[in-house]
Structure formats: structure tokens, C-alpha cells
Amino acid sequence: MIVLRRLVSALPSVIGVIIVTFLLTRALPGDPAAYFAGPAATQQAIDEVRHQLGFDRSLPVQFVDYVKHLAQGDLGTSLSTGQPVIDELITRLPASAELTLLGLLLAVAVALPLGITAAMRPGSWVDHSCRIVATAGVSLPTFFTGLLLVYIFYYLMGWAPAPLGRLDVFYTAPPNWTGFYLIDSLIARDWETFTAALSQLALPAFTMALFSLAPLARVTRASMLAALGSEFIRTARASGLSRMRIVYVYAFRNAMLPVITTLGMVFSFLLGANVLVEKVFAWPGIGSYAIEALIASDYAPVQGFVLTMALLYVLLNLAIDLVYGLVDPRVRLEA
Amino acid sequence: MNDAGTIVELRRGVRIDRGRTPLLAVDQLSLEFRTRSGIVRALENISFDLKRGETMALVGESGSGKSVTAYAIMGINDEAARVTGGSIVFGGLDLLSADRKTLDEIRGRELAIIFQNPRVALNPIRPIGQQIADVLLRHGNVTAREAPDRAIEMLAKVRIPDPKRRAAAYPFELSGGMCQRVMIALALACEPALLIADEPTTGLDITTQAVIMDLVAELAASQHMATLLITHDLGLASEYCDRIAVMHAGHIVEIARTADLFANPRHPYTAKLIAATPGGVDRLDALTSITGNLPDLRRNNLPPCRYSERCERRAADCAEPPLPRRALSDGHVLFCQHPLPEAP
Amino acid sequence: MNQILRHARYVLGENPVTAASFGMFALFIIAAILGPTIAPYDPLASNTAQALAGPSPAHWFGTDQLGRDIFSRIIAATRLDMGIALSSVALAFGVGTIAGLAAGYRGGWLDRVVGRIVDTIMAFPLFVLAMGIVAALGNNIENIIYATAIINLPIYARLARAEANVRREAGFVEAARLCGNSETRIVLTQLFPNVMPLMMVQISLTLGYAILNAAGLSFIGLGVRPPTPEWGIMVAEGASNIISGEWWVALFPGLVLMAAVFCFNLMGDGLRDIVDPRRRT
Numbered sequence: 001m002i003v004l005r006r007l008v009s010a011l012p013s014v015i016g017v018i019i020v021t022f023l024l025t026r027a028l029p030g031d032p033a034a035y036f037a038g039p040a041a042t043q044q045a046i047d048e049v050r051h052q053l054g055f056d057r058s059l060p061v062q063f064v065d066y067v068k069h070l071a072q073g074d075l076g077t078s079l080s081t082g083q084p085v086i087d088e089l090i091t092r093l094p095a096s097a098e099l100t101l102l103g104l105l106l107a108v109a110v111a112l113p114l115g116i117t118a119a120m121r122p123g124s125w126v127d128h129s130c131r132i133v134a135t136a137g138v139s140l141p142t143f144f145t146g147l148l149l150v151y152i153f154y155y156l157m158g159w160a161p162a163p164l165g166r167l168d169v170f171y172t173a174p175p176n177w178t179g180f181y182l183i184d185s186l187i188a189r190d191w192e193t194f195t196a197a198l199s200q201l202a203l204p205a206f207t208m209a210l211f212s213l214a215p216l217a218r219v220t221r222a223s224m225l226a227a228l229g230s231e232f233i234r235t236a237r238a239s240g241l242s243r244m245r246i247v248y249v250y251a252f253r254n255a256m257l258p259v260i261t262t263l264g265m266v267f268s269f270l271l272g273a274n275v276l277v278e279k280v281f282a283w284p285g286i287g288s289y290a291i292e293a294l295i296a297s298d299y300a301p302v303q304g305f306v307l308t309m310a311l312l313y314v315l316l317n318l319a320i321d322l323v324y325g326l327v328d329p330r331v332r333l334e335a
Numbered sequence: 336m337n338d339a340g341t342i343v344e345l346r347r348g349v350r351i352d353r354g355r356t357p358l359l360a361v362d363q364l365s366l367e368f369r370t371r372s373g374i375v376r377a378l379e380n381i382s383f384d385l386k387r388g389e390t391m392a393l394v395g396e397s398g399s400g401k402s403v404t405a406y407a408i409m410g411i412n413d414e415a416a417r418v419t420g421g422s423i424v425f426g427g428l429d430l431l432s433a434d435r436k437t438l439d440e441i442r443g444r445e446l447a448i449i450f451q452n453p454r455v456a457l458n459p460i461r462p463i464g465q466q467i468a469d470v471l472l473r474h475g476n477v478t479a480r481e482a483p484d485r486a487i488e489m490l491a492k493v494r495i496p497d498p499k500r501r502a503a504a505y506p507f508e509l510s511g512g513m514c515q516r517v518m519i520a521l522a523l524a525c526e527p528a529l530l531i532a533d534e535p536t537t538g539l540d541i542t543t544q545a546v547i548m549d550l551v552a553e554l555a556a557s558q559h560m561a562t563l564l565i566t567h568d569l570g571l572a573s574e575y576c577d578r579i580a581v582m583h584a585g586h587i588v589e590i591a592r593t594a595d596l597f598a599n600p601r602h603p604y605t606a607k608l609i610a611a612t613p614g615g616v617d618r619l620d621a622l623t624s625i626t627g628n629l630p631d632l633r634r635n636n637l638p639p640c641r642y643s644e645r646c647e648r649r650a651a652d653c654a655e656p657p658l659p660r661r662a663l664s665d666g667h668v669l670f671c672q673h674p675l676p677e678a679p
Numbered sequence: 680m681n682q683i684l685r686h687a688r689y690v691l692g693e694n695p696v697t698a699a700s701f702g703m704f705a706l707f708i709i710a711a712i713l714g715p716t717i718a719p720y721d722p723l724a725s726n727t728a729q730a731l732a733g734p735s736p737a738h739w740f741g742t743d744q745l746g747r748d749i750f751s752r753i754i755a756a757t758r759l760d761m762g763i764a765l766s767s768v769a770l771a772f773g774v775g776t777i778a779g780l781a782a783g784y785r786g787g788w789l790d791r792v793v794g795r796i797v798d799t800i801m802a803f804p805l806f807v808l809a810m811g812i813v814a815a816l817g818n819n820i821e822n823i824i825y826a827t828a829i830i831n832l833p834i835y836a837r838l839a840r841a842e843a844n845v846r847r848e849a850g851f852v853e854a855a856r857l858c859g860n861s862e863t864r865i866v867l868t869q870l871f872p873n874v875m876p877l878m879m880v881q882i883s884l885t886l887g888y889a890i891l892n893a894a895g896l897s898f899i900g901l902g903v904r905p906p907t908p909e910w911g912i913m914v915a916e917g918a919s920n921i922i923s924g925e926w927w928v929a930l931f932p933g934l935v936l937m938a939a940v941f942c943f944n945l946m947g948d949g950l951r952d953i954v955d956p957r958r959r960t
Binding site for chain 1 (some may be wrong): 900
């Protein structure tokens with residue numbers, strides 16, 4: 001029931017996203033048909049494309065066409081590869097998803113304990129390092145951090161493999177269940193491929209994690225401090241409850257609420273950082289697909305990419321709302 | 336387990352003698368707060384006793400140190416607080432020298448507190464039944480299976496209607512009065528020997544105030560539990576307490592049985608307090624306010640009597656230490672150089 | 680005014696790090712203004728004989744693959760990056776604040792329209808939206824500025840709207856209304872100055888974000904084209920050299936970029952302490 005209500009409230013965002021992506025390519029200055037026909041097209045080819053893609057019709061009609069195509073899963077065709085955009089996106093999505101999710105997991109695994117410990121021991125070295133991470137972390141340009149990591153861990157130390165994609169040339173991808181190499185190789189019990197995939201994932205995931213570490217650590221620390229200083233914690237102490245219970249069951253769960261809300265912003269950054277990290281590490285995901293298309297002035301993939309990322313973002317925000325509602329009964333019940 | 340005169344054995348070898356007289360002995364307690372703007376001498380030489388089953392009030396203006404005293408007994412003062420002298424002995428156990436684990440054994444079990452503003456004093460995202468069960472489980476009175484039912488029993492004891500259904504409710508779904516009942520249930524779940532009530536009815540409407548105080552009084556009587564009521568409302572104290580200790584600026588100025596205090600107030604501040612309390616005087620236009628302000632407790636030149644600077648009866652010797660302690664008849668104690676004359 | 684300055688001096692005195700960040704900011708501005716005039720070499724002059732030379736007394740930051748002096752290019756890039764950041768933030772701030780104030784003050788359909796636009800922008804991951812806008816409008820520096828401005832607009836709009844909502848019924852606004860001031864005048868002369876302190880904090884933080892955004896876009900090939908020196912594109916140009924060990928080509932531009940962003944963030948935190956000590960973390 002709540003799920004339904006939230007889905008409905010996300011509808012305006014979805015509509016907005018579709019309208020904007022439509023406008024982005026149809027309202028181009030100059031001749032949109034020329035963009036879609038490509039830089040090497042003759043005038044005749046441009047006219048053909050114009051008719052094919054319906055640019056000679058009025059804007060509202062074009063919009064209806066656009067939505068109709070979307071509903072059928074037709075995002076157009078890439079000029080450079082000749083393949084339907086939707087196919088490429090679906091093939092490449094798991095690569096980006098695996099990278100982003102692993103990065104997020106790493107960030108949470110570091111930021112939460114860091115923030116909690118910093119709040120529990122104010123003034124300690126943990127507290128100071130948490131604050132440094134929170135302030136300096138937001139200044140790190142993702143692409144630069146990635147390059148630095150490559151330099152240090154690949155070139156200097158030789159610990160990490162060459163940043164050339166998801167798997168070294170010697171390995172083949174595991175049989176496709178989820179598209180996530182880590183999961184798929186585990187399903188196939190192929191430990192070697194698992195290790196290989198993990199070692200390729202290490203640096204790019206770490207780069208993604210570094211970027212989201214700062215806001216997460218900052219919010220965790222601040223909200224944990226606020227929770228620990230609140231009146232219901234005083235009651236818990238006065239009831240003699242054990243320290244474990246006070247910190248983890250009472251304080252932590254309350255402190256998580258602002259952290260969950262922050263995840264929305266963190267996802268926005270992550271999805272953007274994804275593109276940059278994929279370029280640095282030659283990762284075959286949808287980000288690098290879009291970059292290649294951009295450079296080739298191939299517009300259909302770019303439009304498809306923006307639309308996909310935006311819809312993904314809307315879904316993620318929805319998920320965050322639902323999780324928040326699970327943890328905070330006030331939101332659930334006050335409707 | 337909870338009869339008169341029994342010693343209660345808790346975990347970690349902690350023993351509380353519930354039958355000890357006095358049950359709570361606060362002796363020359365002094366406490367200060369270290370703040371950015373200086374050291375606040377919040378309490379100085381606070382001494383009072385509380386016997387088993389007795390009800391006593393700590394009364395004073397805000398800033399007089401009554402809550403600080405209560406929190407010092409419970410050991411839940413802020414990190415910036417530091418005890419600089421004196422002792423607090425509860426049931427034979429020295430609270431100030433006890434370590435945290437020892438204190439955790441008795442807090443919520445032999446020694447409990449209820450707070451002002453009960454809705455924010457409860458965990459907002461945890462059902463109230465579970466919060467009570469947490470306390471019961473902590474102090475080992477019940478098994479995990481029994482805990483939820485015992486929690487519902489407690490809710491019934493504090494007269495929350497439909498306790499079984501309400502146990503799954505969250506604090507925001509309850510009224511202020513109901514939240515205070517939940518707090519009482521939480522505090523009394525393990526039948527403590529002493530309950531501290533810190534301004535329990537401030538913020539509740541008049542009818543609810545009376546209901547809550549009656550409930551506390553009734554439960555205290557049935558469990559033979561001592562109660563320390565912290566309040567600024569002298570009228571409330573007079574209705575529910577056997578004895579009253581008046582506090583001013585971190586000092587206790589007068590302690591007496593309720594009737595004696597009203598019939599025969601000897602400290603100038605007490606008299607002014609009574610004159611400012613509706614019910615303490617016969618006519619509304621006889622209400623007076625107390626002149627002056629609390630002294631700044633960060634000063635290091637505070638006079639031995641911290642009321643002297645506001646006092647109309649101030650004389651030269653009021654500035655000379657020490658502040659004399661006069662024991663008048665029948666438990667009436669006074670800290671003043673020039674007390675009011677005895678009432679006829 | 681005096682009080683603000685005194686308080687500012689107190690905060691800066693307590694916080695040497697913040698004071699240092701203001702100093703760094705001044706340095707960047709000077710470098711931007713003076714630009715190529717203080718650079719030791721011509722940022723565009725290539726000298727293939729000297730290609731990929733490491734840092735040395737002659738070339739403090741070394742040379743890139745075309746033999747151009749990296750230090751000079753970094754200084755020249757300061758003007759471009761600062762320019763992009765300042766103009767996009769000015770645009771976002773100007774349009775966003777006015778729209779937000781008007782929406783919060785008037786309410787009604789204006790509020791709903793502005794709200795919808797802001798919500799739609801925020802429905803996108805911001806960098807992705809910037810990519811899309813630059814792709815759509817054309818691959819040049821102007822559009823980088825517009826794209827960065829658009830994605831930063833919501834923050835100002837929301838902040839201004841919240842403030843206007845709160846102050847709509849305030850005494851001084853009532854007084855102005857009674858004096859016969861038009862609504863526009865009220866928004867501009869009464870509400871705007873009151874919002875300024877919070878906005879200053881936000882502007883500083885957004886400047887850092889805008890630089891990161893612009894650098895990120897040029898890293899993936901949008902906006903700035905070679906041989907124009909810009910921090911992001913310089914890092915991109917040096918990226919391939921990292922793997923072969925010529926670290927200086929990418930490192931120095933990246934470090935300067937980081938320093939600039941860090942400087943803006945510290946300034947923002949310091950301004951926040953000056954403006955509203957309650958919000959300190």
C-alpha cells in the first residue's frame with residue numbers, strides 16, 4: 001500500500017525526466033536531424049533521417065511518438081555501431097551496476113564505523129581523522145583520485161592489475177546469470193575468475209568509494225553525536241541498559257535516519273562519478289558507452305544514457321524512501 | 336525479594352540494603368561544571384537524608400541546582416560535571432566511588448528516575464512495550480519469553496487503557512500524560528527502592544498533573560518506595576511530600592516537614608517562595624515576586640550565603656564564612672545567619 | 680557592519696586554517712587576473728624537443744607530451760577555470776535566488792511552477808544532466824557554463840524559497856508593504872539582503888562544486904578543446920602518461936584543481952562559522 005503510494009508520488013519525476021530528455025535532443029539549436037544523421041551525412045541523408053525520425057512533424061506529435069517508442073523499449077539506434085541503443089545499454093548495465101554497488105558498499109563499510117566511533121570518542125584521533133576525511137573528501141576530483149591510485153598501486157607498487165577493464169585477457173567471463181562477474185563466478189564456483197574480477201574491480205570501486213566516503217562519514221558522525229546527546233539516551237542510561245544496547249539499538253537506529261536521507265545525494269554523485277571512473281579504468285559500462293558516443297557526435301546513445309541514469313536515480317530514491325519508512329515508524333504511520 | 340529490611344544481591348557482587356536508615360544519605364555534596372565561560376559552582380555542601388518509604392521534595396527556582404543534584408545521585412550528569420566533595424550513600428553503597436558497571440546494575444532496578452517532557456525522553460522509533468521489556472530483561476527479572484507479558488502488566492499497572500494493544504504503540508501516538516505513565520512504568524518495572532521524579536508534571540495540564548502525581552503516590556505507597564520529587568512548584572510539593580528541602584543557587588537553605596515549613600518558615604527565601612506561590616497565601620493580590628536574581632555561579636567571590644545579596648535582612652556577618660547550620664526541632668534544619676523569627 | 684567585521688576577525692583568528700583558505704583564494708584570483716603575463720613560458724608554445732621532461736629548475740612542473748611548460752599552462756588555466764566557476768555560480772545564484780524568493784513570497788502558481796522545475800532538475804543525477812545539456816546545446820565553453828549553472832540552480836532556489844516563506848510575514852516586510860512598496864521592490868530590497876549571509880556560504884561551496892563539474896566535463900572531452908589549457912583537460916591529457924610513468928603531466932594540474940576546490944570548501948565552512956555559529960559541525 002505504501003509502496004503504491006510512493007510509486008505514484010514518483011510519477012511526476014518520471015514524467016519530468018521524459019520531457020527533459022525529449023527536449024534535450026529535439027530542441028537542439030540548429031537542425032536536430034543533422035545531429036542524428038551524423039557529421040558525414042549528405043543533405044539527402046539528412047532529409048531522409050529527418051523524415052525517418054519524424055522531425056518534420058510538429059513538436060507535440062513528436063513527443064507522443066517518442067513516448068510510444070519508449071514504451072516499446074525503442075531508444076533509437078547508435079550511428080557508430082549500428083546497434084539498437086537499448087541492447088547496448090542492457091548489455092553494459094551490469095558492469096556499471098557492479099562497480100557502483102561495490103563502491104557504495106565499501107564507502108558504507110568504512111564511513112559508518114568511522115562516524116560512529118568518532119561520535120563515541122570525541123577528540124580522539126578517530127574523531128580527527130573522521131573530520132579530515134569529511135572535509136577533504138569532498139574536494140577530491142574523482143578522475144584525479146582514480147589516476148593517482150593507478151599510478152601508485154599499478155605503476156609503482158605493481159599490486160593492482162592494469163586498468164584495462166573487467167577482466168584480464170587471459171580470463172573469460174563466467175556464464176551469465178546476473179551479469180555481475182563476482183556473483184556469477186561464485187555461482188560457477190570459479191575461484192580464479194572470481195579473484196581476477198575482484199582484483200580488476202578493486203581500484204575503480206575504491207575510487208568510487210573515496211568520493212562518497214566524505215558526506216557519509218560527516219552525516220554519520222553528526223547524527224550519531226546528536227542521537228547520543230538526546231534525552232531518550234539519558235533515559236536509557238538511567239535505566240542501566242548495557243552500553244551495547246544503548247549505542248547500537250537505541251542510538252544507532254535513530255542516527256541512521258539522516259544517513260539514509262543522505263544516500264539520495266550520495267547516489268546522485270555516484271552515478272555521475274561512474275562516468276568518470278569508467279573512463280579512467282576503461283570499464284565497459286554505460287558511462288563509457290556514452291562518452292564514446294559523445295565524442296563521435298552520436299546522439300541517440302547519449303539520450304538513452306541520460307534517460308536510463310535518470311530513471312535509475314528515480315528508482316533508487318524510491319528505494320531510499322521505502323527503507324526510511326521501514327526504519328522510522330513516524331513516517332509510516334502518520335499518513 | 337522486596338520486603339522491609341532485606342539486602343538485595345545484584346550481579347557483580349553489588350549489594351543494596353533497602354532497609355538501611357537512611358536509605359539515601361547525601362552529605363556535603365559539592366559539584367562544579369567546567370564550561371567554556373568558566374567554572375560553574377553548581378552545588379555546594381548539599382546535605383539531606385531520605386528514609387525508606389518517605390516522600391521528599393527538592394524545591395527551588397530554575398537554576399537552583401535541584402536537577403543537578405538528582406542527576407548526581409543517578410550518575411547521569413554531563414561529562415563536564417565534576418564532584419568536588421562530599422558523598423552520596425544509597426543503601427550502604429557509595430555511589431560516587433562506584434564504577435560505571437556497578438551503577439548500571441542498580442540504575443533502573445533499585446534506583447530509578449522519571450523525567451520532564453516524557454515524549455522526548457522515550458525512544459521515538461521503538462514500541463513502548465519493547466522499551467519496558469528492555470529494562471526488565473536487563474535486570475534479569477524475567478526471561479525473554481515472559482518479558483512482553485510483564486511489560487503489558489506494567490502498562491496495566493499505570494492504568495494505560497487497552498495495554499495489550501498499546502504495547503505496540505510508539506511514543507508519538509500517545510498523549511503527554513500517557514507518555515509519562517509509560518515513563519513511570521519503565522522506572523517502576525523492577526520495583527526500585529527509590530524513585531526520583533524530575534519535574535514530572537511540568538508541561539502537562541492541571542488535571543493530568545493531579546492524576547500522574549496520584550499514580551506515583553499510590554505506587555510508591557504500595558511498594559514502600561521512597562520518592563524524591565524535584566519541582567519548582569511549592570504547591571505541588573506541599574500536596575504530595577512529607578518533607579521539603581528548599582534550594583537556592585546550589586545551596587540547601589532549609590529542610591523541614593511540610594506542615595512545619597508552611598507554618599513556620601525560618602529562612603527569608605522560603606518565606607518569599609511561599610508568598611509567591613498561589614495557595615501559599617490567601618489572596619491573589621497578596622502574591623509577591625522575589626526580588627533580585629540568582630548570583631552568577633561562575634564567580635569565585637561568591638559569599639558564604641548565596642542568598643545574601645538578594646536578602647532584605649542582610650547584615651555584615653552574612654558575608655563571613657562559615658554559613659551556620661541550625662538544627663531546630665524535629666528535623667527542621669536551617670542555613671542562615673539571621674533567620675526569621677519563629678512564628679507564634 | 681563593524682560587528683560583522685569584528686566577529687569575522689575573531690573567527691579567522693581562532694581558525695588559522697580558514698584564514699589560510701581566504702589567502703589561497705586571493706592567490707587564485709591574482710593568478711586568474713594576471714594570467715599569462717606572469718607565466719614564465721607561453722602556455723601554447725610547443726617544443727617537441729623538450730617533450731615529457733620531468734620537473735626541473737627550468738620547468739618547475741615539467742613539460743607535457745608536446746613540450747609545453749606545465750606550470751605556465753596551469754597558471755593560464757586558472758583564468759579559464761575561475762571564469763567558468765564564477766560565471767556559472769553567478770548565474771545559478773542570480774536566477775535561482777530571484778526565482779526562489781519570488782516563489783516563496785508569492786506562493787500560488789508561481790511557487791508550483793518553480794517547484795516543478797527545481798524538482799525536475801533534481802530528479803537527474805547532476806553530472807549526467809550536465810553531460811546531456813552540453814551534448815544537446817553544443818560542445819563549447821559557454822554551454823559548460825550554462826549546464827553548470829542549471830544543475831546548481833536548485834540549491835539556491837530552495838534556500839531562497841525557504842527563507843522567503845519564513846520571512847514573508849515578518850515585521851519589516853509588513854512595514855515595507857504598508858509604505859506602498861511594490862512586491863518586486865520588497866523582494867529585491869528587503870528579502871534579498873536578508874538571505875545574503877546564508878547565500879555567501881552556499882556560493883563558496885558551490886564554487887568548489889562548479890570547478891569539479893567543469894573539470895569533470897572537460898576530462899571526458901566536453902567543452903574545452905585542445906590546445907586550450909584547463910585543469911581538467913590537462914589531467915585527461917596526462918592520463919595516458921600515468922601508465923608509462925610520467926606522473927607530472929597529470930599530477931600538477933590535478934593537485935592545483937584539488938587545492939582550489941579545497942580552498943573553496945574551507946572558505947565556505949569559515950563563512951558558515953561567521954554567519955551562523957549554530958550550524959557548525
